Amino acid sequence: MAVTMTYTSLVADTTLYLERSDAQTINQIPSFINLCESIISDELKILGQQQTVTTTLVQGNVTLQKPARWRKTTSMNVTVAGERLPLLLRKYEYMRNYWPDPTVESIPKYYGDYDFDHWFIAPTPDDNYAIEILYYEKIQPLDATNQTNWFTINAPQAMLYGTLLQAMPFLKNDSRVQLWQAMYDRAIQTLKLENDTRTIDRSTTVQEV
Numbered sequence: 001m002a003v004t005m006t007y008t009s010l011v012a013d014t015t016l017y018l019e020r021s022d023a024q025t026i027n028q029i030p031s032f033i034n035l036c037e038s039i040i041s042d043e044l045k046i047l048g049q050q051q052t053v054t055t056t057l058v059q060g061n062v063t064l065q066k067p068a069r070w071r072k073t074t075s076m077n078v079t080v081a082g083e084r085l086p087l088l089l090r091k092y093e094y095m096r097n098y099w100p101d102p103t104v105e106s107i108p109k110y111y112g113d114y115d116f117d118h119w120f121i122a123p124t125p126d127d128n129y130a131i132e133i134l135y136y137e138k139i140q141p142l143d144a145t146n147q148t149n150w151f152t153i154n155a156p157q158a159m160l161y162g163t164l165l166q167a168m169p170f171l172k173n174d175s176r177v178q179l180w181q182a183m184y185d186r187a188i189q190t191l192k193l194e195n196d197t198r199t200i201d202r203s204t205t206v207q208e209v
């Protein structure tokens with residue numbers, strides 16, 4: 001395996017480990033890689049997947065569009081008269097009951113999922129407020145034009161063993177599933193343990209009720 005994993009080196013390493021050179025298998029390797037990335041993104045919620053974005057709550061608008069590749073929200077802070085105030089996480093039903101008339105405006109206090117692509121804000125913003133959002137994203141997928149991402153740089157073992165694991169059903173090679181699964185699980189567990197050692201205070205995030 002190359003010292004610094006890239007999409008090209010991962011394809012080459014996968015080909016080598018599979019010991020297959022037929023076109024049918026080679027053509028499926030990009031799919032194995034994408035499946036691996038998707039599974040890792042679902043399994044992990046760690047620092048490397050976090051992003052921070054600053055945008056604006058629009059007066060009178062109760063919804064806010066989520067960033068591309070959003071997966072889970074960590075926290076939100078809104079700036080009111082120069083002071084940063086945390087928005088608290090609540091379910092949609094709670095916010096509708098708390099603020100039943102969306103035409104009435106005030107300083108926002110709560111946020112929650114409206115649908116997969118939008119958040120719901122309550123009360124309805126009474127001004128245009130700057131808002132900072134910390135969230136987990138799905139890492140930019142690898143392909144020939146995007147040679148590296150956070151996973152290839154920081155989790156090459158998980159990428160390699162996960163890709164090999166995804167190839168097993170296609171190759172109908174059940175004898176290797178246990179090996180690749182064990183090595184993949186160990187790589188994922190190492191990433192989780194490293195992340196758990198980081199102490200991060202997010203006391204402003206309130207669980208849904």
